[in-house]
Amino acid sequence: MDSGTQQPLEDLARQLLAGHRILLVTHQAPDGDGIGCQLALRLALRANGRAVTVVTPGEVPARFRFLPGATEIINWQSLGAAPQEALLREHDLIMVVDTHGLEMLGPVGDTLRRAKIPALFLDHHPVKGAPDPRIFCNPEASSTGEVCWHLLRRMPAAMSADIATCLYxxxxxxxxxxxxxxxxxxxxxxxxxxxxxxxxxxEVYRRVFASNSPGKVTLTAELLRSFQLEDGGLTVWVAIPLDLVQRTRSEPDDLRDVITYLLEIDGVEIAITFKERHPNLYKVSLRSKGRFAVSGVAAPLGGGGHAFASGANVDGPLERVRARVGRLVRELLDQQSGTPA
Ligand SMILES: [Mn+2]
Structure with missing residues (x-):
């Protein structure tokens, strides 16, 4: 079975096992794919006698804390500058999962850049620019978890029920x-x-998908009352005000499902959320059902992501941000008459 990565995963397995003390990192706003891969790799590398540390830029969302090894994850932001530098010095290899650029790692990326420790990347997000031998990416894969399974098949002693739960x-x-x-x-x-x-x-169903807090359900209910349909029902959007998030005590992770509900409205092709970071900064998230490549909206806004799931941070008050995004969406709808990207 072909893994689909441009760089052979045998090379990655060899390079990983050449490390002795390996630091595993994922992107900011860590999610189930990144954390699942980190914890699977941690177990597999430990089974091969390597010392492993798992670091996330930001807190591990509650629903992933049941995973084997999750309690040992270090939140980079909980460390001061001196412990951060000391932690890096203890490692001879860095493995980044679920992204292929240091800029997606936030403050961890800045420190890594200075530390000059060799870094490798395992990912499934499309790579722009020249091929980089450090990046092992299959953009056809559903997830980094899928690519990681192919990687672990190329390492000794790299499967167990716990590893399987992490990758699943x-x-x-x-x-x-x-x-x-x-x-x-x-x-x-x-x-x-x-x-x-x-x-x-x-257990994965129960913890990951059936674990909504009452606050999250209240937040979702309010947002599902205030969505707006546009472009003849092809587009739907909702603003997520900061005070609603605070009032319902929602974690950042609790805001992720709303856009899925909106996208699943019959006839809708593009769903957009405008998350208020502060009154003059919005995180714009875009999802497509598969006919329109919303990366074409995120890119001119300086954002990124996949063809059908992308986002950008946009400065300005809500009305201006919305108008700007609305114009780009209409251009996209006009250009692409619904053919796959
Ligand atoms: Mn992913």
Whole structure:
């Protein structure tokens, strides 16, 4: 079975096992795919006698804290500058998962750049620019979890029920329980291997997908009352005010599902949320059902992501941000008459 990465995963397995003390890092606003891969790699590398530290830029969302090893994850932001530098000095290799650029690592990235420790990347987000031998990426894969399974098959002693649960979490998270597959049979094949290896599928469902706090449900209910349809029902958007987030005591992770509900409205092709960071800065998130490549809206705003899931931070008051995004969406709808990207 081909892993689909441009750089052979045998090379990555060899380079990883050449490390002795390995630091595993994922992107800011860490999610189930990144954390699942980190924890799977941690177990696999430890089984091979390597010392491993797992670091996240920001807190691990509550729903992933059941994963084996999650309590040992270090939140980079909870460390001072001196402990951060000391931590880096203890490691001889850095493995970044679920992104391929240091700029997505926030403050961790700045420190890593200065530390000059060799770094490798495992990812599934499309790579722009010249090929980089340090980046092992399969943009066809559902998730980094899927790519990680292919990597671990190339390492000794790299599968166990706990590792399988971590990777199954990564894949189910990024595919929203196998809804976003784009006819890719391979994702189901890998998932079946993970179930056969002992992945606790019931626990993953319970902890990852059936664990909404009452505050999150209240927040979602309010937002589902205030959405707006535009462009003849092709586009839907909602603003997420900071005071609502604070009032419902929602974690950042609690805000992620709203856009999925909106996208699942019949007839809607593009869903947009405007998350208020402060009154003059909004995080714009865009999702597409698959006919329009919303990366074409995020890119001119200085953002990034996948064709059908992308985002950008945009300065300005809500009305101006909304107008700017609205214009780009209408251009996209006019240009692409609904053909796949
Ligand atoms: Mn991912």
């Amino acid at each position: 979490t990564a894949i189910t998270y990024d595919t929203n329980s196998f809804k976003y597959l784009r006819r890719r049979a391979e994702t189901h094949r890998v998932a079946a291997e993970l179930v056969a290896a002992g992945a606790d599928t019931d």
